[in-house]
Amino acid sequence: MGYHTYQHSPQACVIEGMSSPSSSSSSAKNPDGLICYEDAIKYWTSVEPSVNGVLGGYGESTSVPKADIVGSLTFVRRLRNRFSNEPGKIKYGLDLGAGIGRVTKNFMHTVCDKVDLLEPVKPFVEKMKIELQPLMKQGKIGEILEISMQDWVPEEPGRYYLIWCQWCCGQLPDADFLKWMDNCRLALQKGGMMVVKENNATGTENNDIYDPVDSSKTRTDANFRALFRKAGWKILSTTRQRGMPPELYPIRMYALQPMEEEEEVEYE
Numbered sequence: 001m002g003y004h005t006y007q008h009s010p011q012a013c014v015i016e017g018m019s020s021p022s023s024s025s026s027s028a029k030n031p032d033g034l035i036c037y038e039d040a041i042k043y044w045t046s047v048e049p050s051v052n053g054v055l056g057g058y059g060e061s062t063s064v065p066k067a068d069i070v071g072s073l074t075f076v077r078r079l080r081n082r083f084s085n086e087p088g089k090i091k092y093g094l095d096l097g098a099g100i101g102r103v104t105k106n107f108m109h110t111v112c113d114k115v116d117l118l119e120p121v122k123p124f125v126e127k128m129k130i131e132l133q134p135l136m137k138q139g140k141i142g143e144i145l146e147i148s149m150q151d152w153v154p155e156e157p158g159r160y161y162l163i164w165c166q167w168c169c170g171q172l173p174d175a176d177f178l179k180w181m182d183n184c185r186l187a188l189q190k191g192g193m194m195v196v197k198e199n200n201a202t203g204t205e206n207n208d209i210y211d212p213v214d215s216s217k218t219r220t221d222a223n224f225r226a227l228f229r230k231a232g233w234k235i236l237s238t239t240r241q242r243g244m245p246p247e248l249y250p251i252r253m254y255a256l257q258p259m260e261e262e263e264e265v266e267y268e
């Protein structure tokens with residue numbers, strides 16, 4: 001997510017050349033086929049390891065970082081009676097696509113006993129280790145996994161009380177997204193919760209927008225809901241992030257739990 005994940009006309013696809021934003025290129029129809037993991041890592045490795053870098057130019061001189069953290073905290077606090085840790089287990093958090101550790105540093109450590117972070121980009125991991133020094137000294141940081149979400153296989157089933165995935169699951173095409181959700185289910189404690197916080201493209205299920213800058217896609221709310229259902233997760237609650245600059249895509253938080261077998265899903 002950078003400048004490019006914000007409200008803009010879909011740009012010309014790097015593969016197809018300079019088609020106009022309004023042209024009906026196959027990129028608009030099949031963004032999944034255009035996602036390239038290597039290009040994504042190359043892009044993120046070239047980005048300054050700072051809040052400004054991971055937030056695409058919406059750093060600390062803007063309202064975005066603060067509004068984002070306040071929104072996340074409020075959302076999780078509102079849900080505190082709807083999820084719990086498994087008796088006797090540590091309240092472990094997992095911060096996915098963690099960048100320089102912004103989410104853990106400002107928010108996750110306050111709701112979890114300990115947080116693991118997953119981030120594939122080396123300069124971000126190096127900066128994260130500096131940013132999180134004080135929390136490491138307090139014993140609040142667990143493992144730092146230097147891998148991509150699509151390569152992650154949970155080593156300890158039922159480890160996590162809260163899994164947080166923000167502004168990074170657009171890096172995965174739908175097929176890998178579904179496999180990744182299966183891994184999340186395996187990794188979650190009984191009673192635990194996962195939150196996906198992402199930009200939303202407008203339109204129906206098939207209107208996801210490819211972003212050539214970081215080789216990701218921005219999903220519609222309809223596609224998120226369809227994928228959650230397909231992967232066997234129910235939405236406990238969902239809300240729109242408030243207080244963001246008007247030029248940005250709408251941002252939505254989805255609080256999720258695995259469906260019980262035969263459970264009816266209620267969507268808001």
Ligand SMILES: C[S@@+](CC[C@H](N)C(=O)[O-])C[C@H]1O[C@@H](n2cnc3c(N)ncnc32)[C@H](O)[C@@H]1O
Nearest residue numbers: 001044097098099102121148149166167168171
């Ligand atoms: C927009 S930044 C968001 C960082 C962080 N979640 C935050 O909100 O501050 C996107 C992050 O996703 C990471 N990323 C890119 N491809 C990824 C992948 N395949 N798996 C996991 N993370 C990925 C990037 O390196 C970058 O740190």
